[in-house]
Amino acid sequence: MKALVYYGKKDLRYEDFPEPTMRPGEVRLQVKFSALCHTDFNEYANGPLYVSAKPHPRTGRSVPLVLGHEFSGEVLEVASGVTRVKAGDRVTVNAVDCCRQCELCQRGFGAQCASAALIGFGRDGGYAEYAVVPAECCHLLRSNVSLRAAALVEPLSVALHSLRRAKVEPGSRAAVVGGGAIGLCTLQALRACGVIDVYVIEKSSAKRRFAEELGATEFIHTEQSDPRQVVLERTGGMGVDFAFECVGSRPALETALSVTRPGGTVCLSGLVPHPIEFNWNDVLSKEKTITTTIAYNDEFPTVIAMLNSGSMKAEPLITQTLPLHEALDTLTHFEERGSTNIRTMIDMEL
Ligand SMILES: [Zn+2]
Ligand SMILES: [Zn+2]
Incomplete structure (x- = not known):
């Protein structure tokens, strides 16, 4: 599949990358929209910061790794044990893949889990045609929430x-x-x-x-x-x-x-x-x-409901829309366009 792949400081490539394989409890998504974030630019310019230089203790992933942590998609297939979503569902992805076992996770503080892997940093993310993510990280969209808006549920x-x-x-x-x-x-x-x-x-x-x-x-x-x-x-x-x-x-x-x-x-x-x-x-x-404050715990369903009701809006934040193959240049020159650019959106169908 085509993807934006992080190899290390100042080394980000648009290339063919092996499709990630699903494990029990996971879901394969066709990525629809993916937003460029300053955190990704920082990883490119000054990293590795959040991307594990050594294999992540829980996911085993390290460089080369697909960046992208603000994205939405359609569920293509689900692995064994998944009942939360099904093929055809429109979802957005909570980027904090926490262990769900430790006391912090059990008490709802997943962002503070010692073995949390951030999707797009500790495991492959959404700058790609396909993504495999834990079903627990998927949140169904409400009817008034477009897949394009859904990519901004994360920020x-x-x-x-x-x-x-x-x-x-x-x-x-x-x-x-x-x-x-x-x-x-x-x-x-x-x-x-x-x-x-x-x-x-x-x-x-x-x-x-x-x-x-x-x-x-x-x-x-x-x-x-x-x-x-x-x-x-x-x-x-x-x-x-x-x-x-x-x-x-x-x-x-x-x-x-x-x-x-x-x-x-x-x-x-x-x-x-x-x-x-x-x-x-x-x-x-x-x-x-x-x-x-850092990241989020259980805010995704509330934000989706707020977008659905119109009390929050994603569209005014989107200043540019690009195909994936043009995103590399934009991401690596992120700060040069910083003052007029809020969010660049990758539309995977372009
Ligand atoms: Zn971000
Ligand atoms: Zn945990």
Whole structure:
């Protein structure tokens, strides 16, 4: 089958790759749509980071490996023991393939499972014509959810999970630092959950139209105004109840903290590449809560229901659609197009 295959740092190839074989409990999918994510670019540019350099302890997979963790497909066949889905079903894929045996998995914290394999990193993913995934990772789509939209259930689930981690309340006010894909998904989740004002703080003016279309109260351009000053003015000098750091940098974390009211919560969604020093007394004296978030646990069915009802939207996040054979060039030049590109979608039928 045709696939985008990761061999190592700066070595990603579009090539013929053996079709993965099914084991009991697994499902073979015809991939329909697959979205390009900055995490994949990071793996290409700086990896291997999440792809196992040695065989993954549970899946046995290592490089060369098919990337792709945001995708949807149609079930072609199911292995023995699978009753959750059947041939012909339209599904999207939860990329966390956890062991389902350990206490963390049993208690619903699969993303923290010590032997979790991320699909597209610890086992072959969705940048291919076919994918084999555990049936437990498959989620049926509702009737109003297209296969194209379904490929973005994954990043929307990341966003919804971050709101749950921060314990967001309806009627509150929030800020999102970073207007990229996760920031825009977080904005949508905040709106859907009844947050009355959402300020999107971002350094690239190209993101303004996306933030405004998806319901931002105000887009605050960091090079044109001081986010802290603007947010304090808009909130009677207090600051927002919740801030989401969706960049992964020290300045973004400082901005998130600076716009949060005393007693408010900052949620760290962005992966910070290096350790950073921090003055904790600023946080302590204002009794701010810092929480963190990674991936998702059981958010997929809720996001599918929210897309079905229209309370979240995938289409405004899709800025480009390509066939698989053109995706290699786009993925390896991801950052050059970063400011105007939110999500590039691979349509496997093109
Ligand atoms: Zn992603
Ligand atoms: Zn586990």
